Amino acid sequence: MKTIGLVGTGTMSTGIAQAFVQHGYPLVLVGRSDSSVDRCIAGVRKALYRLVSKQQLHEEEAEKMLAAINGGTDYDRLADCQLIIESVAEDLVIKTDVLTHIADVADEDAIIATNTSSLSLEALASLVKNPEQFIGMHFFHPVPLMSLVEVVSGLRTSDLTKVTIRELALKLGKQPVEVKDAPGFIVNRVLFPMINEAAFALQEGVSDAEGIDNCMRAGCNHPLGPLALADLVGLDVVYAILKSLQEEYGNPRYAPCLEIKKRVEAGLLGRKSGRGFYDYAK
Numbered sequence: 328m329k330t331i332g333l334v335g336t337g338t339m340s341t342g343i344a345q346a347f348v349q350h351g352y353p354l355v356l357v358g359r360s361d362s363s364v365d366r367c368i369a370g371v372r373k374a375l376y377r378l379v380s381k382q383q384l385h386e387e388e389a390e391k392m393l394a395a396i397n398g399g400t401d402y403d404r405l406a407d408c409q410l411i412i413e414s415v416a417e418d419l420v421i422k423t424d425v426l427t428h429i430a431d432v433a434d435e436d437a438i439i440a441t442n443t444s445s446l447s448l449e450a451l452a453s454l455v456k457n458p459e460q461f462i463g464m465h466f467f468h469p470v471p472l473m474s475l476v477e478v479v480s481g482l483r484t485s486d487l488t489k490v491t492i493r494e495l496a497l498k499l500g501k502q503p504v505e506v507k508d509a510p511g512f513i514v515n516r517v518l519f520p521m522i523n524e525a526a527f528a529l530q531e532g533v534s535d536a537e538g539i540d541n542c543m544r545a546g547c548n549h550p551l552g553p554l555a556l557a558d559l560v561g562l563d564v565v566y567a568i569l570k571s572l573q574e575e576y577g578n579p580r581y582a583p584c585l586e587i588k589k590r591v592e593a594g595l596l597g598r599k600s601g602r603g604f605y606d607y608a609k
């Protein structure tokens with residue numbers, strides 16, 4: 328792996344770009360517009376200079392990392408990449424369009440990876456020319472701090488592709504865990520029902536939000552309680568993930584609790600709207 332391609336310029340792409348350049352990989356970044364590419368690079372710059380201010384990185388090193396990002400809107404520049412990761416919006420129509428563009432320009436030996444959280448890897452793999460060279464690299468937010476990468480393989484992903492991506496994740500200082508293509512993979516499948524259960528406990532009046540979160544922090548050593556975590560993730564995102572698990576597995580046990588649904592309908596989405604399970608104006 329010499330050069331990495333990355334399509335998408337949002338939250339996750341900014342973290343993924345930082346992780347790669349910090350580990351010495353030149354990066355070809357493709358966005359929808361010059362302004363979105365600039366915003367993404369500015370995000371990486373901000374994060375690197377935070378490390379400079381903490382004396383964890385020299386300014387010259389930060390500049391060298393930033394110079395390793397070749398940003399633009401043209402997909403043709405991905406032709407020399409050995410790995411191309413798509414991390415655009417979680418929408419099948421958008422991902423279909425982006426993966427079709429990637430497949431058109433990618434080298435025939437290149438591995439194509441998706442950072443999807445919930446879409447079927449098998450369906451996405453069918454959009455590229457070599458499904459055996461297609462894999463999921465599910466990063467976690469914020470990417471530079473979170474060590475896990477779920478390495479998601481589909482029915483056609485080759486062993487060579489799996490081993491290559493596993494080794495690459497290790498080189499990024501991450502902990503790769505191989506998982507099969509299944510809705511929610513492992514983390515979201517376990518985490519979001521836990522958040523849902525906490526909301527049911529709140530609904531039944533077993534305790535208040537603070538009490539429930541304190542139990543999980545002090546009793547399970549979780550750094551954040553499930554309801555505070557839900558507010559951080561965004562209740563609209565929590566709701567969408569639970570709905571998708573419910574639909575994909577066809578199992579009502581994933582149905583979102585009304586305590587979540589009602590807040591979403593009221594626009595009380597958590598930290599980003601100022602109120603969710605907690606009131607952040609206070």
Ligand SMILES: NC(=O)c1ccc[n+]([C@@H]2O[C@H](COP(=O)([O-])OP(=O)(O)OC[C@H]3O[C@@H](n4cnc5c(N)ncnc54)[C@H](O)[C@@H]3O)[C@@H](O)[C@H]2O)c1
Nearest residue numbers: 335336337338339340414415416417421442443444466468
């Ligand atoms: N946010 C998280 O915590 C998280 C964690 C793991 C994985 N993911 C996954 O990462 C991916 C990106 O999520 P994000 O949080 O960075 O989203 P985001 O909303 O911050 O960014 C989405 C990106 O998609 C781009 N985009 C939208 N429409 C496009 C189009 N038609 N063509 C090309 N680009 C287009 C946007 O310009 C933007 O760069 C999604 O698949 C998401 O499920 C997110």
